[in-house]
Amino acid sequence: MRVQVTFRVNTETGEVEFFQVDDTGQTRRLADHDAAHEQIALAIADVIDPQADVSEVIAIPGRAVAAHPVAPVPDAARRREGLEQGSAP
Amino acid sequence: MCNPRKITARATRQITEAWRAAIERTVRLGDTVSGRAELTQPLGSMLAEPARRAFEQAVVADPRWQLHDGAYDLDVQGGQAHYWPDSGELEISVELSAYVEVEGAATRVVEGIIEETVEASAEAGYYDDGAGGRTRARAEQEADALAEEEAERKAQLRAASARRKARKKADSAMQTGDDVQQQAEAEARSQLATERSRRGEELNRDAQELLDRVQQQSLRGIWETVALGYQNALLSYAESHGARNIDVSRSGGSVQIQFQMEA
Numbered sequence: 001m002r003v004q005v006t007f008r009v010n011t012e013t014g015e016v017e018f019f020q021v022d023d024t025g026q027t028r029r030l031a032d033h034d035a036a037h038e039q040i041a042l043a044i045a046d047v048i049d050p051q052a053d054v055s056e057v058i059a060i061p062g063r064a065v066a067a068h069p070v071a072p073v074p075d076a077a078r079r080r081e082g083l084e085q086g087s088a089p
Numbered sequence: 090m091c092n093p094r095k096i097t098a099r100a101t102r103q104i105t106e107a108w109r110a111a112i113e114r115t116v117r118l119g120d121t122v123s124g125r126a127e128l129t130q131p132l133g134s135m136l137a138e139p140a141r142r143a144f145e146q147a148v149v150a151d152p153r154w155q156l157h158d159g160a161y162d163l164d165v166q167g168g169q170a171h172y173w174p175d176s177g178e179l180e181i182s183v184e185l186s187a188y189v190e191v192e193g194a195a196t197r198v199v200e201g202i203i204e205e206t207v208e209a210s211a212e213a214g215y216y217d218d219g220a221g222g223r224t225r226a227r228a229e230q231e232a233d234a235l236a237e238e239e240a241e242r243k244a245q246l247r248a249a250s251a252r253r254k255a256r257k258k259a260d261s262a263m264q265t266g267d268d269v270q271q272q273a274e275a276e277a278r279s280q281l282a283t284e285r286s287r288r289g290e291e292l293n294r295d296a297q298e299l300l301d302r303v304q305q306q307s308l309r310g311i312w313e314t315v316a317l318g319y320q321n322a323l324l325s326y327a328e329s330h331g332a333r334n335i336d337v338s339r340s341g342g343s344v345q346i347q348f349q350m351e352a
Contacts, residue, residue, distance in 0.1 A: 004349050005327070009319050012342040014136070014312035016319070024349065040352040047326045048319055049138065 001025050001036060005044055019045065020057070091217045096225065098232030102207040102244035108255035109200040112266035114273040118281045119190035124292025126183055126300040127168075130308075133177015136315065143318020144311055145174055165303045167296070181307060183300045185292045189284045193277025197269045199262040203251045207243045211235030320344055 002025040008018040021041040023033075038054055045052035133141060148154045154161040160171040160180075168183030213235065215228035320337065323346050327335055332348040339345075 001352050002349065003352055004347065005323075005332075006345065006347050007319070007323055008343050008345040009316045010343050011313050011316040012309055014315045017343060018345075043352070044323075044326065047322050051138070 001033075001040060003037075003040055003044075007048075016048065019048070019052075021045075091220070093214045093216060093223075094225075094228075095212050095214050096228045096232050097210055097212050098229065098236040099208060099210045100233070100236035100240035101209075102240045102247075104203075104205045104207060104244055104248050104251050106203040106248065106251035106255045107200065108203070108259045109198065110259040110262040112197045112199060112263055112269045113194065114196075114266055114270045115192060115194045116270070116273040116277040117190060117192050118277045119188060120281060120285060121186055121188050122285050122288045122292060123184055123186035124289055124294070124296040125185075126293065126296035128181055128300060128304060130179040130181070130304070131177065132172070132179045132311070136177075141177060143315050143322065145172075147314040147318060148172055165307060167299050167303065170303075170307055179307070179311075181300060181304055183296050183303055185296045185299065187288055187292060189281070189288050191277055191280040191284050193273045193275070193280055195269045195272035195276060197266065197272075199259075201255075201258060203255050203258075205247055205251060207240055207247050209236050209239035209243055211239060316344055320346060 001023055004022040004024045006018060006020045006022070007016070009016050021037075021044055023037055034056070038056075041054045042052070045054060132144070136144060148161050154163045154172070156162075159175065160173045163170040163172075165181060165183070167185060168181065171180045172178075173180070211232045211234075213228035213231035215223045215225045217225075219225075324335065324337070327346075327348040327350065330350050330352070332350040335346075335348040337344065337346050
């Protein structure tokens, strides 16, 4: 699976503002695709925080994903995001 | 010519010499006053474990943080920061000090009067028949004049003596101002206590303001360290996994890292 990792951290507050692992591959979705994607997202998130929660964001064609300031991706693309817990006091 | 006769005249002078001594004592006292403020930041509970690890690694690597008795010490403006790895607590304390000086004064006026009476007498002869022009009236005049003259002479001498005596009394009074000295000291101590309290409160307020600034600066440094730790950890991961198109960009107060990889 080919993934694009985007991570953004605020250097003044330590807050992780954005952390997303996008599946950018054009391969057909396999039965265990979701589990594999989640596994990859968790492995990368583990670098930052082993306790990070991972949730799925599904992009709908023609509509921006409100929660993330990134352009919509093709239908087949699915994202996994790991949200870091660290935040400013 | 008859037998000569004598007449005696007396004259007096009153001498009054006033003296006055203003006994003044001034006491200066000074002391160092300090104001202190401190806080404890529970970094351990504020930071996620990886962030805390990133921060601690940065602290260990930074020569400005010195390990001492189980804590890492860092000099900050006006004080010190201590990081306790065991508890994850960051303690920052600042102290400001100033020298205060006060003056206490006391005055006591002592005064007195020296009074003396000077007497002088003089004689003059005359004849009942006024032989040779020496009449009783003339003798009285002469005796009076002589007595007055003698009284004046004596008065001048005694006045000079009285002035010396008055000066001595005033000088003596000036030297015996122990009670005035004690009053001045008490006044100075009281003023010093007031000034210490007033300046101490000011310094505490200033220290608290400084602490707020130092805390913000320290936390900013910590967050920068944490962000750098994240960045290094993620880039290290990306490189070890053969990532491509690695891009690190800064915008505003944020750092963004992007890369692509096969997983």
